[in-house]
Amino acid sequence: MDGLTIRTGDGRALVSELAFEVARGERLGLIGESGSGKSLTTLAVLGLLPADMTVTGSVRLADTQIVGAAEKTLVGVRGRSAAVVFQEPLTALDPLMRVGKQIAEPLRRRRQLTGAALKSAVTDLLAQVRLPEPDRIARAFPHEISGGQRQRVALAMALACDPALLIADEPTTALDVTVQAEMLELIDGLVRERGMAVLFVSHDLAVVSKVTDRVLVMKDGRAVESGAVADVVRAPREAYTKALVDSARQLESALDLGGVR
């Protein structure tokens, strides 16, 4: 990404001159408070911004320029070059379709699987995201499984076409603390195994530090600081980052003292 600027229809800049790179197998955390422009940035990577926004600059995904690309090009890239898991799994799932069928859809369309091969690929994906009884889950409707299980299903769908880049936009925020930890561990293991690049979005530095190598701090649509997670946590340069680090520490110690974890 280089010089990414996103404006509203009336010209107000929501994201300004953002630049970063995520190499194959690398994991970058995008962190900042609510409204800092994290979600718009991830939507820009997939060419999913609302039509009334104007986008300038460059977003290259593998060899494809996303800014200004035709819908046909974008459809070819989504799922394969990059796939996304959103905060709320229900946004990715059709409430009226059985889970197995939803996972089968990208496998059928993109990998041309049918019949027994398709069925076993679905079961295999459900097992990879460590869902117990994958056959039962495949037959269930989204409302018949728990929130944590739904997020695993959304992750299975994102992994279906073996994307080069996994974008995770606050994937654990809606989950309770124990389920959150399991989900982070799962994402961490799966992306390592597959050598996938990750863009992990969160307002929570403690969460980001568990799954990423580098972090980019955003404020008011701009990058204010970036570097190795350990360096940024140990010695934040900007006052804004320092405040994020302090609040993450306070939360950690409050949890430890309370014996919650």
Ligand SMILES: Nc1ncnc2c1ncn2[C@@H]1O[C@H](COP(=O)(O)OP(=O)(O)OP(=O)(O)O)[C@@H](O)[C@H]1O
């Ligand atoms: N469709 C839209 N029209 C106008 N402004 C928008 C639109 N979507 C987002 N914004 C504004 O753009 C800014 C960045 O929003 P964005 O959703 O990217 O923030 P964020 O960092 O992801 O926040 P959160 O953590 O709350 O999701 C915010 O000020 C938001 O109000």
